[in-house]
Amino acid sequence: MVSSQDLHPSAGARFVCEREPGEPLRYQARVYVAGGATVAAALSWDAAGQATLAPTPEDAWVASELLKLARVLKHSGQARLVRWRG
Numbered sequence: 066m067v068s069s070q071d072l073h074p075s076a077g078a079r080f081v082c083e084r085e086p087g088e089p090l091r092y093q094a095r096v097y098v099a100g101g102a103t104v105a106a107a108l109s110w111d112a113a114g115q116a117t118l119a120p121t122p123e124d125a126w127v128a129s130e131l132l133k134l135a136r137v138l139k140h141s142g143q144a145r146l147v148r149w150r151g
Contacts, residue, residue: 073097077151078127080134082108084144092138092146094118096127099151108135126151 072079079097084090089109096104104127106118116135122128130150138146 073101073103074099074149074151077149078130080130080146080148080150082131082134082138082146084138084142090139090142094131094134096122096131098124098127106131108138110135110139114139 074097076099078099080094081097082092082094084092092108094104094106094108096106098104104122104124106120106122108131109117109119111117116132116139118128118131122131134146134148
């Protein structure tokens with residue numbers, strides 16, 4: 066049985082970012098890409114306030130979309146963010 070946590074879209078990707086406890090602000094991101102791939106990265110901000118991903122996803126589109134979502138997360142600080150893209 067497939068859990069809703071592991072749903073992969075038929076096109077595009079589903080982005081799930083979950084905040085880690087404590088400071089500084091940091092998120093664990095999981096991207097469920099169409100075709101069954103899952104990409105994981107840590108999202109944080111450097112001293113200059115620029116979002117960083119570790120490791121940087123090989124898929125440039127996934128990396129770009131995560132960095133776009135980082136702007137929302139930096140301002141909201143919310144515990145969990147789920148977005149469908151593509």
